[in-house]
Amino acid sequence: MIETDILIIGAGPCGLFTVFEAGLVQLRCHLIDTLPQPGGQLTEIYPKKPIYDIPGLPDILAGDLVKNLLEQAAPFKPGFTLGERTETIEKLEDGRFKVTTNLGTEHIAPVIAIAGGLGCFEPRKPPIVNIADFERKGVEYIIKDPEFYRDKKVVIAGGGDSALDWTIFLEEIAEEVMLVHRRKQFRGAPDSVEKVMQLAEAKKITLITEAQVVGLGGNGKLENVVIKTKTEGEKTQKTDHFVPLFGLSPKLGPIAEWGLNIDKNAIEVDTFDYRTNIPGIFAIGDINTYPGKLKLILCGFHEATLMVQSAWKQLNPDKKLTLKYTTVQGVTGFES
Amino acid sequence: MIKITVIDRENNPHEIEAPTDMSLNLMEICKASELPVQGTCGGMALCSTCHCYIQSKHELPEANDAEEDMLDQAFFVEDNSRLGCQIKLSDDLDGLVVKLAPE
Numbered sequence: 001m002i003e004t005d006i007l008i009i010g011a012g013p014c015g016l017f018t019v020f021e022a023g024l025v026q027l028r029c030h031l032i033d034t035l036p037q038p039g040g041q042l043t044e045i046y047p048k049k050p051i052y053d054i055p056g057l058p059d060i061l062a063g064d065l066v067k068n069l070l071e072q073a074a075p076f077k078p079g080f081t082l083g084e085r086t087e088t089i090e091k092l093e094d095g096r097f098k099v100t101t102n103l104g105t106e107h108i109a110p111v112i113a114i115a116g117g118l119g120c121f122e123p124r125k126p127p128i129v130n131i132a133d134f135e136r137k138g139v140e141y142i143i144k145d146p147e148f149y150r151d152k153k154v155v156i157a158g159g160g161d162s163a164l165d166w167t168i169f170l171e172e173i174a175e176e177v178m179l180v181h182r183r184k185q186f187r188g189a190p191d192s193v194e195k196v197m198q199l200a201e202a203k204k205i206t207l208i209t210e211a212q213v214v215g216l217g218g219n220g221k222l223e224n225v226v227i228k229t230k231t232e233g234e235k236t237q238k239t240d241h242f243v244p245l246f247g248l249s250p251k252l253g254p255i256a257e258w259g260l261n262i263d264k265n266a267i268e269v270d271t272f273d274y275r276t277n278i279p280g281i282f283a284i285g286d287i288n289t290y291p292g293k294l295k296l297i298l299c300g301f302h303e304a305t306l307m308v309q310s311a312w313k314q315l316n317p318d319k320k321l322t323l324k325y326t327t328v329q330g331v332t333g334f335e336s
Numbered sequence: 337m338i339k340i341t342v343i344d345r346e347n348n349p350h351e352i353e354a355p356t357d358m359s360l361n362l363m364e365i366c367k368a369s370e371l372p373v374q375g376t377c378g379g380m381a382l383c384s385t386c387h388c389y390i391q392s393k394h395e396l397p398e399a400n401d402a403e404e405d406m407l408d409q410a411f412f413v414e415d416n417s418r419l420g421c422q423i424k425l426s427d428d429l430d431g432l433v434v435k436l437a438p439e
Binding site: 124159181185212 | 376377378380382383385401404405407408409411412413438439
């Protein structure tokens with residue numbers, strides 16, 4: 001059981017900066033994110049892209065901005081629950097919220113800040129009509145334990161690093177590995193591309209390019225896939241597993257069911273302090289919407305700062321908060 | 337100003353007047369016209385939510401590596417597949433017809 005003052009859902013730039021602002025008024029934070037590392041889309045999608053509109057930083061790589069935000073937040077000792085998806089929320093008798101993840105980790109806090117950006121990143125699922133019928137019955141979007149594929153026939157689809165890396169890795173474990181990709185070129189690391197080409201030439205794997213998996217068949221569990229190639233049309237391939245690796249795409253996810261007012265995949269807030277329609281739950285950054293909303297990191301920082309002031313007032317109803325400049329006081333972190 | 341036609345996923349055509357002096361791309365004009373294009377990554381060719389098919393015979397600059405790489409993560413990719421965010425609206429594109437790819 002994790003207890004904190006502000007539970008932040010989403011460890012992107014906005015969530016990380018909230019830790020700093022909360023720390024300045026002596027509030028502690030804990031962050032939950034579905035991704036295994038902090039930084040949100042900055043680390044997951046574009047770590048090497050420069051950002052030019054962070055005030056005072058003429059240009060900074062997205063990955064470096066995250067590194068800096070982590071350093072800035074570090075004195076305030078944030079806690080992290082990473083690689084877990086926020087599932088349910090429950091109001092406790094003492095007025096606090098209990099938030100539970102898909103793995104059952106429980107968090108209790110009086111204030112919730114949803115800084116979920118575009119939502120939680122989930123594997124992109126190929127639009128094959130009956131794919132849902134075979135999930136966990138031969139279709140896996142993520143490889144958790146390679147041993148699961150020992151002496152099995154596996155068809156992998158995709159052209160990025162994960163498709164290449166798993167093809168190479170599973171070649172030694174699985175009975176047969178087939179890689180299906182829509183074009184002849186691969187965008188993965190050159191070493192991996194070369195290795196896959198070598199394995200294909202040595203007939204240790206089967207490489208099918210300019211092709212897509214378009215159908216799945218089987219009785220109760222996956223037995224075959226239909227592969228459509230540019231030149232030869234459709235053919236059926238026997239397999240035990242189909243692993244489509246097409247990257248991640250964001251979905252609002254279980255938060256959509258929390259009773260918050262939602263407009264086009266974004267949470268409606270009051271711009272006074274970015275409160276939602278549920279008292280004690282705020283939404284900041286790309287996940288919220290209000291008249292004039294701009295999805296910019298710098299706007300998210302502002303939203304986080306104002307939100308924290310209201311969180312403090314909620315937790316200290318009888319006290320008055322006075323703004324203290326960091327230039328006067330410096331930054332004093334938490335001891336532990 | 338040019339006129340383009342965007343065919344949505346229900347096969348309804350939408351005629352859009354698009355300015356060519358604001359360095360807009362196809363994804364942005366679709367969003368501005370409230371068509372169901374997400375443009376999740378904001379136009380960096382880092383998602384594929386603006387995947388579309390070019391149906392008119394306009395000569396477009398070839399897709400660069402980043403765009404091809406991202407089309408690898410899209411589905412229903414055809415020879416005329418492009419990412420809307422990589423198509424800059426210019427006067428040569430008057431009369432362009434595109435169809436939004438399935439989500």
